[in-house]
Amino acid sequence: MRSLIYNLRGFGRLGRRSQLRSYMRQERVDILGLQETIRPDFTSGELRSLECGGQFAWNWVPADGHSGGLLLGFRDECFEDGVWRKGKFFISADIYQCSNKAKWCFVLVYGPADHSRTGEFLDELEGEVTNCQLPLVVGGDFNLIRRRQDKSNEVVCWSRIRCFNDAIAAISLREYNRAGARFTWTNNQLDPIRSVLDRVFVSPSWETMFPLCSLSAVTRIGSDHNPLLLDSGESGLMRPPRFFFQTWWFHVAGFDELLRGKIEFCIHGKGPHRCSIELWQCISRSLRQFLKGWGRTSERRKGTSGRSSCARWES
Template sequence: MKALAYNLRGFGREGRRTQLRDYMRSNRLDILGLQETIRQDFTAAELRSLECGGQFAWNWLPANGHSGGLLLGFRDETFEVGEWRKGVFFISTKILQRNINMIWCFMLVYGPADHGRTEEFLGELEQAVADCQVPLVIAGDFNLIRSAGDKSTDNIDWPRVRRFNDSIAAMALREINRAGARYTWTNRQLNPIRCVLDRVFVSTAWEARFPICSVTAVTRIGSDHNPLLLDNGEATRCPPPRFFFQTWWFSVHGFGELVSAKLNHFLLDLGPHRDCIDLWQCVARNLRQFLKGWGANLGKEKRLFKENLLT
């Protein structure tokens, strides 16, 4: 199971959905959580455009004017989604993970940039965690730091840091150590300020079930935040790559003669004692295996030829 939490700074920005589809496809995500969508609503077509390899169950928290907004989706093949819960700063639901028959909760949060509302944010979070009686994952942009190492400058509000850490301790949560980027946010100025604002927390019960879970900060593109990729450590079964016959192979010089020679070679190797069905299956399997390797080498040659032309 893989989940992506990403503050994308606007769902409607150019290239955002293409970028999200690339994340979905390359990681085969089971959970997608977006913060700061800056959208009040989503059309069915927009949501379907994000679904790569299966349908998702979606819900969202509308933006407040031109800021905020959360979108959360779960792959139907992996999860059965229960009742949704929404707060001012979070959206969550209990889910049944089908392959292990386990019920747990995923909560997506977006902490206020206005630190005058930090107490309200942490209070709501503590209450939501207290009400949750199943293993829990909390991910998102908290807009808070936990230590001096979480910020590239010395301008730190230590009472707010202590309040955040006290809240985490009161909720009995543990942050999953992050691999990749040292900071998850930058203001992208000439002399930039960098902070760790995006995090993934889990309850002890969830971590006990998935002890080799990991979090990776994905390369930041477009947004000023790094997406966080949570992997629960379960082995992902990847189907073997399928063979596709390319019609343009007919235009390759000598292709017909090559296939004819291979067919004769396979028939001679099998011998005359095979029946028609057996011959067909064996020849088709051997020819498919040969063309798969031949096509891969041909594609490599074309790529090298293009690279030589460009250089």
């Protein structure tokens, strides 16, 4: 599993999406988290243009005028998304990872450049992390530093540093050490100021789940921020086992209503921005993911492997 976390400073800028697609292909990205999109919404064509190698489930927080905005997407082949939550400064989703059958939460943040709102941002972040019952990752542009060494000049605000470190300690998160660039942001001036504003934090339970995880800064092109690449360290993409549709499921009480409910959920929850073919593919994929687990549970109750049936759906 590989996640790209990137403050791209405007989704609509010339060449920015082409650059983003190049990152997606080169780094084989499964989770995309963009900050400072400066967009109120996205068209289906814009979202599809980012889907290199498969479809994604998308959600976003609109920009506040000409600043902010978050976009978060998960590759459908690798994840099943659950509950989404949004705030002024974050968007998060509870996800089920198909390769290891683990449930965890991804939180994407964009801290305010207006430091008069730093307290509000940290309070919202603390509330989201405290209320989450799953292992979690928190990543994004925090617009805050944690130590004097995080900035290239001597001008630092120690009160904000203390507030930031106190908030991180209060919610028991650990920051991942980053390989690559020393700083993640520059003001692009002749005498530049550089800072570490982009970070990834994890909970102890998430770190235990992915002990080989690594974080690196990708080469910066165009934006004044370096993208961050979070690699879970898993040995390649583990494909889910093949799916077989069993005809005896039609004889299970309530199966028709269960199937109809899942289809309606996909149509209303994942389909508004998709064309009919993409919607059908999305429904098929979501049903396969659901029926694999439901089928195993039903087989245990039935007391059989379920492979005696002649009719199979194979994908």
